[in-house]
Amino acid sequence: MDDENQMQLERLRTVLEVARRNGNQLFIDNIEREIAALERGDCSPIVEEYLTEEERS
Structure with missing residues (x-):
């Protein structure tokens, strides 16, 4: 897991x-x-559900 994903995971755990x-x-x-997806x-x-392929890029 890269640093960006690790930071996101820590923020999500705080919000949780x-x-x-x-x-x-x-x-x-x-x-x-969200946490389970990042860990996998x-x-x-949420991004997959609410953003189009173009918006995700």
Whole structure:
């Protein structure tokens, strides 16, 4: 995993802690999906869902 992805992963983990404290289950689920994708080396599920191929480039 490169440094950029590692930094993104750390930011997501911080946001996940806040979401858990606030009890926002939808946000928790989405962040956990993002973290799992990054750990597998996959593209962000949110990016894939909401951006076109052109917008991702």
